[in-house]
Amino acid sequence: DAGVIQSPRHEVTEMGQEVTLRCKPISGHDYLFWYRQTMMRGLELLIYFNNNVPIDDSGMPEDRFSAKMPNASFSTLKIQPSEPRDSAVYFCASSFGLAGGSEDTQYFGPGTRLTVL
Amino acid sequence: AQSVAQPEDQVNVAEGNPLTVKCTYSVSGNPYLFWYVQYPNRGLQFLLKYITGDNLVKGSYGFEAEFNKSQTSFHLKKPSALVSDSALYFCAVSHGGYQKVTFGTGTKLQVIP
Numbered sequence: 001d002a003g004v005i006q007s008p009r010h011e012v013t014e015m016g017q018e019v020t021l022r023c024k025p026i027s028g029h030d031y032l033f034w035y036r037q038t039m040m041r042g043l044e045l046l047i048y049f050n051n052n053v054p055i056d057d058s059g060m061p062e063d064r065f066s067a068k069m070p071n072a073s074f075s076t077l078k079i080q081p082s083e084p085r086d087s088a089v090y091f092c093a094s095s096f097g098l099a100g101g102s103e104d105t106q107y108f109g110p111g112t113r114l115t116v117l
Numbered sequence: 118a119q120s121v122a123q124p125e126d127q128v129n130v131a132e133g134n135p136l137t138v139k140c141t142y143s144v145s146g147n148p149y150l151f152w153y154v155q156y157p158n159r160g161l162q163f164l165l166k167y168i169t170g171d172n173l174v175k176g177s178y179g180f181e182a183e184f185n186k187s188q189t190s191f192h193l194k195k196p197s198a199l200v201s202d203s204a205l206y207f208c209a210v211s212h213g214g215y216q217k218v219t220f221g222t223g224t225k226l227q228v229i230p
Contacts, residue, residue, distance in 0.1 A: 111158075
């Protein structure tokens with residue numbers, strides 16, 4: 001397996017534009033996670049899905065952020081409209097299960113570095 | 118609620134010396150504890166985890182971690198540091214099983230040749 005795939009790897013956009021980040025999890029993994037990493041706030045869990053269904057979106061900063069998982073092999077994180085404070089590295093991760101199970105290791109993608117000017 | 122604290126933003130150690138990266142946690146119930154490593158411009162990689170059993174857990178690349186329930190700590194250790202160990206290390210915690218994982222803020226390890 002190629003691991004978790006994210007695209008694009010880098011995105012530079014202007015304030016007010018719509019941004020869409022994409023993720024392909026490892027085949028067979030039932031859980032998908034979106035994280036945001038910044039120097040100030042560290043690694044934050046934004047939302048996670050189980051079997052394509054959003055389970056916990058309490059980490060999504062505001063209504064400008066939305067995430068979807070239309071099928072088991074694809075997820076998107078959308079920011080509309082984008083703001084400079086959204087600049088960060090966004091990671092997607094997937095796993096067979098949540099913590100405590102026998103297959104709970106999260107596998108991370110390489111991340112998307114987003115810069116909003 | 119669950120949380121994890123990594124009190125040191127950066128740890129510097131000479132190559133060949135032992136290293137320790139500190140982590141303390143707070144959860145209700147039994148903790149599940151993890152260490153991940155992040156190399157520059159890469160995603161996080163799993164190193165090791167504690168679920169139950171022996172307090173000393175061995176993981177990838179010669180790393181190990183010691184679970185101490187009384188001190189609510191899960192420090193990462195390695196007997197002899199390598200320059201290639203230089204990276205960002207994250208401690209993470211969950212509780213009760215099948216719950217989401219909360220990551221710490223990360224500790225930058227710098228191994229000096």
